[in-house]
Amino acid sequence: MVSNGAGASKLVLFDIDGTLVHAAGVGRSAIEGAMIEVYGTPGPIDDLPFDGMTDPQIVRTLLRAEGLSEDEIAPGFDRLWPVYAARLEDEIDERRDRMRPTPGVPEILDALEAEGAALGLLTGNIVAGAEGKLSAVGLWRRFPFGAFGCDDADRNRLPPIALERAFRHTGTRYGPGRTWIVGDTPHDIECARGSGLFVLAVATGRFSVDDLRRAGADEVLPSLRDTGRAMSALARA
Numbered sequence: 506m507v508s509n510g511a512g513a514s515k516l517v518l519f520d521i522d523g524t525l526v527h528a529a530g531v532g533r534s535a536i537e538g539a540m541i542e543v544y545g546t547p548g549p550i551d552d553l554p555f556d557g558m559t560d561p562q563i564v565r566t567l568l569r570a571e572g573l574s575e576d577e578i579a580p581g582f583d584r585l586w587p588v589y590a591a592r593l594e595d596e597i598d599e600r601r602d603r604m605r606p607t608p609g610v611p612e613i614l615d616a617l618e619a620e621g622a623a624l625g626l627l628t629g630n631i632v633a634g635a636e637g638k639l640s641a642v643g644l645w646r647r648f649p650f651g652a653f654g655c656d657d658a659d660r661n662r663l664p665p666i667a668l669e670r671a672f673r674h675t676g677t678r679y680g681p682g683r684t685w686i687v688g689d690t691p692h693d694i695e696c697a698r699g700s701g702l703f704v705l706a707v708a709t710g711r712f713s714v715d716d717l718r719r720a721g722a723d724e725v726l727p728s729l730r731d732t733g734r735a736m737s738a739l740a741r742a
């Protein structure tokens with residue numbers, strides 16, 4: 506039942522928001538609603554760009570900014586995520602027609618699969634969030650494994666988890682030299698760098714090609730729209 510990437514030469518780990526999907530703000534609305542329900546406040550949510558942050562990191566950052574101590578945050582933390590997941594489902598039902606894969610995404614996934622690459626996720630979303638957002642645009646089943654915000658609040662600690670799951674799924678040990686992260690923020694770049702992985706940054710989120718180049722990505726593209734160009738960018742491994 507190893508169907509994706511057995512013996513493949515490379516592993517490509519995709520970020521979700523701004524990279525695979527434009528999610529029409531469903532995650533932000535669901536987090537805001539869930540925080541109000543569980544903590545009575547969403548904190549200064551309108552002032553915080555979520556880009557590149559993990560879900561637990563977003564919530565902690567907002568609650569601390571609101572002056573809550575860890576003792577006040579901890580009791581609600583586990584309860585928050587099922588509330589978030591339920592609200593996310595409602596938000597997706599309402600905004601599904603405004604959610605879409607970023608340009609070129611289905612095509613690059615097809616091309617990578619045809620080449621025998623293994624595909625996974627490396628995302629700050631909790632699993633339920635990843636599944637909800639990607640299912641809404643028909644992409645969830647393209648990714649048989651991944652590392653998620655519920656595995657660790659620190660994105661930089663997610664690569665070893667993703668590599669271990671890649672091994673369990675494919676039987677292949679991937680690592681530096683054969684693994685790419687594809688993301689849209691300097692956090693994705695820092696995360697890849699910290700684990701010695703290659704990183705392709707795409708300017709389909711809030712950051713420009715210049716921003717992403719300055720942040721030190723191996724390759725930067727305006728988008729994944731040009732499949733040939735994207736495949737060339739990922740050719741190093």
Ligand SMILES: [Mg+2]
Nearest residue numbers: 520522523689
């Ligand atoms: Mg992103």
